Amino acid sequence: MTTATASHDDHGHHGPAKGIMRWVLTTNHKDIGTMYLWFSFTMLFIGGAMALIVRTELFQPGMQLIEPEFYNQMTTMHGLIMVFGAIMPAFVGLANWMVPLMIGAPDMALPRMNNWSFWILPFAFGMLLFTLFTDAGAPNFGWTFYAPLSTTYAPSSVTYFIFGVHMMGISSIMGAINIIVTILNLRAPGMTLMKMPLFVWTWFITAYLLVAVMPVLAGVVTMMLMDIHFGTSFFDAAGGGDPVLFQHVFWFFGHPEVYIMILPAFGIVSQIIPTFARKPLFGYASMVYATSSIAFLSFIVWAHHMFTVGMPLQAELFFMYATMLIAIPTGVKVFNWVSTMFRGSMTFETPMLFALAFVVLFTIGGFSGLMLAIAPADFQYHDTYFVVAHFHYVLVPGALFGIIAGVYYWLPKWTGNYFSEKLGKFHFWMSFIGVNVTFFPMHFIGLAGMPRRIPDYALQFADFNAIATVGAFIFGLSQLIFLFLLIKTIRGGEKATDQVWEGAEGLEWTIPSPAPYHTFLNHHTLSKVKYINLNDLKITRVRYPVRT
């Protein structure tokens, strides 16, 4: 946080308050966005360190480094921290920074709630991480925390886990409400819904998903809490409950959750590709409808995570076909991205490289998802490393690359400085190679039958596991390049122009670089704003009066 503080001190007279209380009390969307981003980056390193512990143990067959109990804690905490601590807050941070800038709003609609939704997070994750230092150890039941493993057989730290999930859920819901209210109420005149940049659109839809399913997650952990402490039996068959019910309720949350983690990345990529292809986005409206369709379908496919629980054939067929249907709107998106690039004047700056890697590697993850959607085949793949390969392909070169691409894309706007392209490209290639070396072999060992969530494995899986571990270290360490680049860029560098990128279009590129502490405060006319054409903007400069 100190580096971020330093970076903002140069805003001078109209800038923020000084000292630590600025960050505690701030209601400024840029400050809060910055805090979200640094928080999620910290969590990325913590969760990443856990992943490296896991990969180190798996470097060779046999138990060499850690106890199986601790291994289970590492996989569980890695999943929880990456999903709820790294990916989701990073997207909220980007939304905080960019949504008001993209729609011409002076701030988020509910700035005090915004402060609150951020400051809950360090406490939620503090509580979760602190369980590592208790006698009972951290949660060890997998990030999906299936009951009764997470109730009857859970370590006593499970209660901290439950309250942690409650808190991060409240944080996400408040963040989502804030984004919806901002988008619905604070758009500049002329910024109709169908002129909104796609990042705003995808976040708008994501926020509805969050409001719909985070409370269900809160509900399911509340049921666990009651089963553990208040003698109910939601999930305990001895008292009339049903463990399979847990899986249904969890995945009713869990499947929309995976789209919560990817839709904003779709939005980021849809901003970046037109910029560096120097062409308007192909099929803007179809992108909006495709995103909405994906969001709708995400509610009716949850049981494809549980094909093997013993569902009737009709249910297997329904969830199989509904899942495959998602490939259609997703295919529309990939088609549109490729068509945007088609005959464009492409250049390959770092954000574009990450966006291109996103399109290619996310599509690979999508295809392995289609394979998993085939119910009869899923009985073979279920709970193997093939599943691990699949969801890491959509989450790491998918969601995470989307976030990194967005950070590179908007970093000059935030800091006023261009980053070192050389360093950025170095980071990209190390990450790209690392991520594929880590996760591609997992497809093979998964198809060959290696189960997930085990600290030891049969000898025939040894070579691919060793390769994956090497890749994991390449990928993990290359994120230190990113950290170095960020600090370097915050501290200085070639001054960025207001437009930053030659082909960049949209409101956020009309304000100075670095973005002033307050933007779009005064009355202005944006009545003729067209999303795709910067020349139609009636204002290119806004005066930024001191906020009194």
Next chain:
Amino acid sequence: MTSKSPESGTQSGPKPRNTTLKLILAAIAMFGFGFALVPLYDVFCEYAGINGKTAGPVEKVEQWVDTSRTIKVQFITTNNDGMPWEFETLQEEVEVHPGAWTQVGFWAFNPTQEDMVGQAVPSVSPSEAAQYVQKTECFCFDQQKLKAGEGRNMPLIFSLDPDLPDHVRTVTMSYTLFDAGDFAE
């Protein structure tokens, strides 16, 4: 709320406060929906006849017996993890005509030094057969209380509905015994 004003370029549309309240209500409603999934799940399973759950006690009525078919009914007993009772079926399988009432027996014995409460949870395979299993009496309907060292023969009286699909030749009735001490009635 603290946003600076009408001049910030608000277009006509919903008021922030209204939107916020609606969304908060939506979140609360979805929290409730999570809990509503619990009864909905049971209702759906019962309606669709899935999950292998059998219905509660039915009135014993004499019904048409389909003597043209013989169904093999198998019985399986399982102790859930940590349940120390002896729990056995007195017959591994019986052959019945659909519609005929049949009584079978199970044996439970509490070998521990403590009084205990057990609950058997039934499951039928194939699950599509579950809705055709009628029981007038089953030890699984109630908790079984056994004193230390006590044993008991437990009856099950059942029939298979003559509407049972033709392709079902074998029905497996499985009972898993749980330690229900925490849920003793």
